[in-house]
Amino acid sequence: MTVQRGEVFGFLGPNGAGKTTSIKMLLGLITPSSGEGRLFGRPLGDYGVRSRVGFLPEHFRFHDWLTAGEFLQVHADLYKIPSQRAGKRIPELLELVSLAPFAGQKLRTFSKGMLQRIGLAQALLNDPDLVFLDEPTSGLDPVGRLHVRDIIRSLRERGAAVFLNSHLLSEVEITCDRVAFIKHGKVVRVADLHTIVDGEISVEVRAREINPSLLGDLSHWGSSICLEGDRLTFNTPHEENLPEIHRLLVEQGAKVYSFSPQKVSLEDLFIQIVGTEGGL
Amino acid sequence: MSSLLVISRLTFREASRRKILLAALLLGLAFLAVYATGFYLINEEFERNVTRNAEFFQSQMANFLMMAGLYAVNFLTVVMTVLTSVDTISGEISSGTSQTLVSKPLRRWEVIGGKWLGYCGLISLYLVFMAGGVVLTAYTVTGYFPGGLAEGIALMWLSALLLLAISFLGGTVMSTLANGVLVFGLYGIAFVGGWIEQVGSFLQSDVAVNVGIVSSLIFPGEALWKRAAYEMQSAASGLAGGMTPFSAISVPSTAMIVYAVAYTLVILALAFRNFHQRDL
Numbered sequence: 001m002t003v004q005r006g007e008v009f010g011f012l013g014p015n016g017a018g019k020t021t022s023i024k025m026l027l028g029l030i031t032p033s034s035g036e037g038r039l040f041g042r043p044l045g046d047y048g049v050r051s052r053v054g055f056l057p058e059h060f061r062f063h064d065w066l067t068a069g070e071f072l073q074v075h076a077d078l079y080k081i082p083s084q085r086a087g088k089r090i091p092e093l094l095e096l097v098s099l100a101p102f103a104g105q106k107l108r109t110f111s112k113g114m115l116q117r118i119g120l121a122q123a124l125l126n127d128p129d130l131v132f133l134d135e136p137t138s139g140l141d142p143v144g145r146l147h148v149r150d151i152i153r154s155l156r157e158r159g160a161a162v163f164l165n166s167h168l169l170s171e172v173e174i175t176c177d178r179v180a181f182i183k184h185g186k187v188v189r190v191a192d193l194h195t196i197v198d199g200e201i202s203v204e205v206r207a208r209e210i211n212p213s214l215l216g217d218l219s220h221w222g223s224s225i226c227l228e229g230d231r232l233t234f235n236t237p238h239e240e241n242l243p244e245i246h247r248l249l250v251e252q253g254a255k256v257y258s259f260s261p262q263k264v265s266l267e268d269l270f271i272q273i274v275g276t277e278g279g280l
Numbered sequence: 281m282s283s284l285l286v287i288s289r290l291t292f293r294e295a296s297r298r299k300i301l302l303a304a305l306l307l308g309l310a311f312l313a314v315y316a317t318g319f320y321l322i323n324e325e326f327e328r329n330v331t332r333n334a335e336f337f338q339s340q341m342a343n344f345l346m347m348a349g350l351y352a353v354n355f356l357t358v359v360m361t362v363l364t365s366v367d368t369i370s371g372e373i374s375s376g377t378s379q380t381l382v383s384k385p386l387r388r389w390e391v392i393g394g395k396w397l398g399y400c401g402l403i404s405l406y407l408v409f410m411a412g413g414v415v416l417t418a419y420t421v422t423g424y425f426p427g428g429l430a431e432g433i434a435l436m437w438l439s440a441l442l443l444l445a446i447s448f449l450g451g452t453v454m455s456t457l458a459n460g461v462l463v464f465g466l467y468g469i470a471f472v473g474g475w476i477e478q479v480g481s482f483l484q485s486d487v488a489v490n491v492g493i494v495s496s497l498i499f500p501g502e503a504l505w506k507r508a509a510y511e512m513q514s515a516a517s518g519l520a521g522g523m524t525p526f527s528a529i530s531v532p533s534t535a536m537i538v539y540a541v542a543y544t545l546v547i548l549a550l551a552f553r554n555f556h557q558r559d560l
Binding site for chain 1: 293297380381385386387
């Protein structure tokens with residue numbers, strides 16, 4: 001499994017599947033019991049490459065006796081960012097995460113969402129080429145989430161890779177280019193989200209007087225065909241098929257009351273691949 | 281700035297922000313005020329009542345009172361060392377604060393090393409301030425100045441660093457509370473062992489002396505105080521064989537000091553190794 005430059009990569013799996021553990025291994029916080037990984041071609045645990053990496057941990061706990069500005073300065077120092085650049089970068093980031101008015105306030109007084117935002121700013125101090133975000137919106141309100149989505153997009157536009165752990169499938173669906181599904185510590189499938197979203201469509205039709213020979217013709221267009229009473233369901237691989245299928249139904253004399261195509265959502269795919277056990 | 285210095289400065293700033301510096305300073309001043317008042321009043325009484333060999337007895341009294349003050353300072357330094365440092369590693373590991381630090385481009389030893397430097401600085405300041413206050417009181421009131429003061433203070437300092445090293449090592453393997461129990465437990469063993477050795481030496485019981493020596497091998501902190509007391513006490517109070525906690529009958533050897541230095545270094549090295557290897 002490889003994550004490319006300029007790619008937003010989602011890491012999905014039920015609780016306890018090993019998502020956070022994987023990120024921690026990649027960052028050298030945990031030593032892998034077996035296997036190997038590389039960051040920018042260097043083996044895991046190489047501290048030098050971390051100057052190109054940003055990380056927002058899942059449990060964003062920081063030295064809460066520091067003010068927001070001091071907190072960013074300490075981490076800029078740890079990134080060895082020259083003071084002149086840090087002096088410019090820190091106000092920019094505070095602005096970016098909408099915390100500029102709180103720069104002089106101690107982190108102890110911050111709400112959960114504010115802490116998560118300052119944590120995000122901390123992860124971007126060094127203009128990283130790779131950012132690990134572990135549940136980056138878990139403490140945020142809808143506006144905050146939207147904002148983080150924009151930040152992720154701008155990172156991608158800049159050519160950075162974003163490695164995103166998230167429970168929120170709808171968010172992953174919107175932000176990610178590719179996703180990996182992980183179960184019991186193993187990657188079970190890597191999927192391109194553009195293909196999933198543009199791809200298979202499930203259709204539910206409510207119609208009477210459906211001619212049985214129609215079902216045979218329908219099999220040219222789709223799969224998983226099922227007729228129960230006046231409810232007909234099937235899947236078709238392309239959206240372009242829909243007008244043809246509709247015409248076929250009408251031409252064969254079916255009385256169509258409703259025709260509802262639905263894209264296969266990431267959630268469906270998640271349940272399909274990972275199963276329902278454990279839940280999110 | 282090197283990461284080591286960033287972390288040590290952070291340690292200092294934490295002590296200051298958490299009002300530890302202020303509390304230590306104010307209570308230290310209160311301690312010295314009480315001590316100086318007591319010293320002054322006793323000396324007044326002494327000068328009124330003792331007329332024969334006044335100079336000799338006054339220096340004996342000043343030495344006794346100074347040793348009592350330094351004994352209290354030694355104990356306070358021990359408590360300060362343990363209370364301030366016991367949570368610094370385990371607390372940051374369990375809260376996840378260390379994840380943001382260690383994922384930066386720095387080596388893990390720099391985190392422990394920086395904290396070590398920071399705490400060494402804090403403890404040294406405290407010890408110099410308190411012991412300096414006690415010695416200065418004795419000098420101002422009676423003009424008495426002990427021989428072997430530098431050696432004595434250095435040994436008290438070493439004893440505090442020894443505890444700090446144990447507190448660091450404990451912090452890398454166990455919870456804050458367990459670590460506190462461990463450090464004070466070791467101190468307790470050495471304390472009791474030291475007394476058994478003193479009494480045994482007074483009663484010329486080899487077995488009791490050996491118990492003391494073994495307890496000093498387990499934790500040489502108390503032996504360092506005994507040696508410090510020996511260095512600073514006047515020759516006469518040693519000869520008089522007074523059974524006080526501030527004087528030493530059975531004097532720990534130079535080999536015990538070397539052992540204590542080696543002990544500190546080994547413990548500290550183990551703390552570095554554990555933190556380097558452990559999952560965060």
